[in-house]
Amino acid sequence: MDVPADDDPFEEQRARTANPMRRLFAEYGRDRSGLFGIGVVASLLARMLDLLPPLLLGVAVDAIFLDEGPFALPLVPQAWLPTDPEAQFWLIVGIVLFSFLGGAGLHWVRNWGWNRFAQYVQHAIRTDTYDAMQRLNMTFFADKQTGEMMSVLSNDVNRLERFLNDGLNAAFRLGVMVVGIAALLLWMNPQLAVVALLPVPLIAVFTYRFVDTIQPKYAEVRSTVGQVNSRLENNLGGIQVIKTSNTEGYEADRVEEVSGDYFDANWDAIETRIKFFPGLRVLAGIGFALTFTIGGLWVFRGEGPWIFTGTLRPGEFVSFILYTQRFIWPMAQFGQIINMYQRAYASAARIFGLMDETAGIDESPDAEELVVADGRVEYDDVTFGYEDEPILDGVSFTAEGGDTLALVGPTGAGKSTALKLLLRMYDVDGGAIRVDGTDVRDVTLASLRDAIGYVSQETFLFYGTVRENITYGTFDASDEDVRAAAEAAEAHEFVSNLPDGYDTMVGERGVKLSGGQRQRLAIARAMLKDPDILILDEATSDVDTETEMLIQRSLDRLTADRTTFVIAHRLSTVKDADTIVVLDDGEVAERGTHEDLLAADGLYASLWGVQAGEIDDLPEEFVERATRRGARTDVDGGELPSSSTAGSGDADD
Structure with missing residues (x-):
């Protein structure tokens, strides 16, 4: 689903973030204050040395070349x-010579300290943001696109690093220059210094107006960057569909549209910025010209013009003009720093807003480690819904330890959702789910999910080798264990025929392997984990009959002696389950064995008849309900978290 051009997906998070830049330094700068201090001290000393040459030049002109003053x-x-x-x-x-050589060395130390500080903060904030993001519940991911979140982790974090490295460094450097030069000007000639400092209040007011104007513009730029990233990520991920649908032109238009939104927002900010900086230069130039005029007349006439009194030697005037130039232009450059600061502020607000997002799945402070004894799983009057959309209503069933329980029913009945509640991808709205009598909300998330193996219909393989994908989650497994798991999953033979065997790269998302091969690697991964409870979510639905036979053989080994939940539309794969629970419209419609349910001649029997090709013998009521369900799914299905966004499989099952 497209994000409207005027909608910032992180607006809510950004709006509730107070003082993001202060928080950035308080939480991430404090641990690296030593590096920050090195940068500050080196910058201070370097700037002090930089201020010496103009002063010495004035002394040399007056005392040595013109002999108009003492050598001091x-x-x-x-x-x-x-x-x-x-x-x-x-x-x-x-x-x-010493000031230049010493300044060069101190500038190197200054840059080392600032860069090191910025890199450490960038690293820490990126890893913390990612960690906070991955701990959010699936509902959050359902509302955000991958490109938008990548924009925060990449663009926004990098923008903070650029400000800390370049902007903050420049701000301190220019601050030292402005304060130091102002002090020197007042020391050399207080009357002329007042003239040189006249533009400062005007520059301050001008800068304040710029900040007030540019801040919302940069927030809009950040939003449109996320939209561009989302569109590009979405299209690249679906490139096969685009090609087979012959919709390259349509997608090019959509990319042009979001890119145009970014162009408009960015150009709006740029127009404001390019008007601001020339204005600063005009103010600075007027101040410099006024100082030069009065000082020049002062030296030329040998006495102060108009209201000015005293004398001004040529060497002093030369030093004064050089310092004034160094003072006025840094004042103009503060606009660049303010510009960088505003960009960083908008990025920091998005980052901390995301980090402050509530996880949704709260772990009790008294949560204990789950120790599975029998593996008995009980659903007790479970109710759940996505926002205002009810999914499950009063669902109750029990899987005894070591049994296989199958969940079947029409699309949208709530099958996948029911098992995601067991994993605590979401929490129940009412009722309870218990493992060996213990509510899953009373145990740690890590121990709960460690006890459960999950094999989904849409197998996800990470970019890496076959071995790395099998051992994912069981990283310390030996080569012998990996091979044993692959053999049990009917995967070893095809892996051995790959160019590099277990060291073969599978490509992004496993694109170099067939669907059946990816599925068997996922089963091998689950076998290596050896979980107490197993969830099989449509594990064989997208493979051919021959591959299904191989996978089914491996699943029979995997489900032996452990509590297993199986979701299936293909009922032939679950007819031997110990218990079959039929869900319909979020409620338990039937339960029993395959034979019992066929004899009951209810919903299960009708579903079995569909797969057996006995369509003409189906009850008219079943056909009418199927039609209504299909219409409802078409309208409402898009409101639920989808696998493409949240990685959650068939969430509306």
Whole structure:
């Protein structure tokens, strides 16, 4: 489903985030304060050295070249200074050379400290954001697209790093320059310094107006970046459907549309920015021209013009002009820093808003580790719905330890949802689910999910080798264990025929393997885990008959001596289950063995008749209900979390 162009998917999270930049430094800067301090101290010392050459140039002009004043250096006793003009000249040269060499070394230290600090913060905030994101419940992922979340993890985190590395570094550097130069100007000639400082209040007001205008524009830019990423990720993931549907032109138009939204939002921000910076330069230029005019007249006439009094030597004027230029242009550059800050602020608000998102699945502080003894699973009057859409209503059934219980029923009956509640992908709205008498909400999530193996219809393989995918979740398994699991899953033979055997790369999402091969690797993964409870969600629905036979053989081994839940539309795969529970419209319609349910001649018998090809013998009521269910699924199905967004399989089953 497309995200409207004017809708920020993280607007709610962003709006409730207070002081994101202050929080950034409080939570992530404090642990690396040493690196921050190195950058600050080195920057301070480097800027102090940078301020020496203009001052020394003025002293040299007045005392050495024009002989219009004493040879004196700030903070240096007069007795330490030479009296010979040539010696004074070489002292000035030595100090200037030292200031450049020392400044170069300090600039390297400064950049090392700032860059190291920024990289550590970037790494920490990205990993923490990802960890917080992956712990959210599936409802959150149902409302967000992958590209939007990737935009936060990549673009927004990188923007913070750029601000910490470049913007913050520049802000401190320019701050030192402005304060240091202002102090020197006031020390050299307070009257002319007032003229040089006149643009500062105007620049401050101008900058404040810019910040107030640009902030919402950058928030819109961040939103449209997420929409572009989502569209591109969605299309690249569905490239096969696009090609087979011959819809390249249609999708190109959709990409052009979201890219156009980004263009408009970004250009709106750019227009504001490019008007702001020239305005700052005009203000700075006026201040510089005014200072040059008054100072020049002062030197030219030998006395202060208009209301100005005292004298101004040529060397002092040269130093003053050089400092004024260094002072005014940094003031203009603060606009660039404010620009970077606003971008970083918008990104930080999205990041912390996401990190503060409630997980939805709360773990009790008193939660204990789940220890499965018999493996008895009980659903007791379970009720659940997605937002305002009821899915399960008063569902009760029990799977005895070691038994196989099958859930069947029409599409949308709630089969997959019922078993996701066992895994606590969601929590029940009413009732309880118990394992060996213990409510699943009273045990730790890690121990609950560690005790349950899950094999879904849509097998997901990670980019990596066959071995890495089989051992996923059981990372310490030996090669012998991996091979044994593959053999039990009827996978070893085809894996051995792959170019690099177990070290063969499977490609992104396992695209280099067939559906049946991917399914058998998923079963091998579950066998290696050796769970106490097993969930098989349509594990053979998308394979041919021959492959189904191989997979079914491996499933028979996997389900032996453990409690197993099987979801199936193909009823032939579950007819030997110990108990079959038929769900219809979120309620238990029937339960019993295959033979019992056929004899009852109810919904199960009608479903069996459909698969046996006995369509003409079906009750008219069954056909009418199927028609109504199909219409309801078409309308309502899209409101439920889908596998493409949330990785949740057939959520409306």
